[in-house]
Amino acid sequence: MPNVQGTSASGGNNLGIDSIFSTTQIELSISCRNLLDCDILSKSDPQCIVYLKDSYGNQYYELGKTEIIYDNLNPNFVKKFILDYNFEAVQHLKFEVWDIDVGGRDFLGVCETTLADIVANKGRQFKRPLTGVNGKDCGEIIIVVEELSSCKQLVYFRFKANKLKKPVWFLKPDPFLTFWRANEDGSYSVVHKTEVLRSTQNPLWSQAKIQVRTLCNGDFERSIRIDCLDYRHNGNHKLIGSCYTTLNKLVNDGLEKNKYELSNPMKNPLKTYGTVELAEIQLKEEISFLDYIRGGLEMHFAVAIDFTASNGDINDPMSHHYIDIYTNKPNAYEIALRAVGEIIQHYDTQGMFPGFGFGAKIPPSNRVSHQFPLNGNPQHPYCKGIEELISCYKQTLNVVTLSGPTNFAPVINSTAAIAKQHQDGTRYFILLIITDGIICDMQQTKHAIIIASHLPMSIIIVGVGNADFSAMDELDSDDVILSVDGCNAARDIVQFVPINRFLSRDGSSIRSQVELAREVLYEVPDQIVSYMSSRGFKPRKSLSS
Known part of the structure; x- marks a missing residue:
């Protein structure tokens, strides 16, 4: 059976960083009508x-996805998208x-437009045909x-219902509620x-x-319109009845005056x-x-750099770790360290970054280490600022073997x-991992992330190169939500950013520090x-x- 858990309309993030993000935001609500039926x-x-x-x-990059609505050719998606206009x-x-x-997915159609076209559209509903499937x-x-x-x-609110109408005399309904916000043109959007x-004819739903x-x-x-529906596996949910209210009435009129008869026109x-x-209700x-x-x-950042052989021989100009001593052109890791570091250093209250490498053979034992200090000091692996961090990274390349x-x-x-x-x-920790390739310990990494999700910690993974x-x-x-072996993460703490999306054409610099900042820090405030x-x-x- 598809997931039928409750859904809320939160979408997009507000970092509250005034130097990067605009304070004026708009919200997009999405629905579709008469979609293609690809299922038999x-x-x-x-x-x-x-x-x-x-x-x-x-280049387009993904802002986000709506929830999946099962067995429905006329979906009203709950998830909203918040954008700076x-x-x-x-x-x-x-x-x-x-x-x-x-087993996969089937393409149903596409619409390309501009945010200005949507905003400037006469009437609040911007309607356009979906295209892309020939004929x-x-x-x-x-x-x-x-x-x-x-x-x-x-x-925070909780609703219940009493004496709901049976679909047939011998069956009780499988009820759920949808809440719809009135739009300025008189239409409604599900929230x-x-x-x-x-x-059950007398449900008590969970607090929302x-x-x-x-x-x-x-x-x-x-x-605010409240619809009570009887769930159907085929997506053709049956409306039991509807009622209308306002938040002012819900908050101020008390429980006794917030009882609504359901009608069905x-x-x-x-x-x-x-x-x-x-x-129950609470405001x-x-x-933020x-x-x-x-x-x-206090926010604290740690950095871990991938020194595995998949990066290529450090003497090969095609290597992600190649140091060009003649032109001083930065390599992919330098670009990522400087670009991301210059963003996050403003939020680290101490300005000291513990820097580590992983996946290299370390002298004198020449054994592979999955965590070694870039400055060579296991007791104090801290670098003062981004410049010292990059300097330690370059020195490490001459000492270790990928x-x-x-x-x-x-x-x-x-x-x-x-x-x-x-x-x-009082403290929150952010681990920045810069890597070029595919994780070899995926199961162990999932377990580690799930444990970390219960702690004051987030993880930003920056991918360099063109790997999958x-x-x-x-x-x-x-x-x-991330899960493995029956264990679930307490929350999402990982943000992945491919650095190539923000590189200039010659790959030597970042095209837009603002856009990179938006992507790197996008989820951290909410986390x-x-x-x-x-x-x-x-x-x-x-x-x-």
């Missing part, structure tokens, strides 16, 4: 992938829709855009789905958490099909990454051991907040107050 015994299981073309106009720039977007099956009508994509409010509140509860700006964009009087509009009732201020930084959170295998687990476990000693909410990095997507578990919130750590009083 059921309907297509669509998912939309959103791409943004880089500022140089020659720049009036002065042309921001090209591509929307690909795929039918996701166990077939692929249906259409509908995009609703809305400028986000600056509201920083979260609402939340509860889990499905089996065979949603941003107020997602639920009603900060407008407490905006209409498709059946008998005068008949009641049960009631939906508010069971809280949302804590900046709140923790301003409260004195070998293998490519094992990530030892450096992850080492950083996790340090993070384990600082679980009081598809395995990294499994570790960067944006859509499905920090999720850890702190899960442990109940609140920001300390601002140091400037």
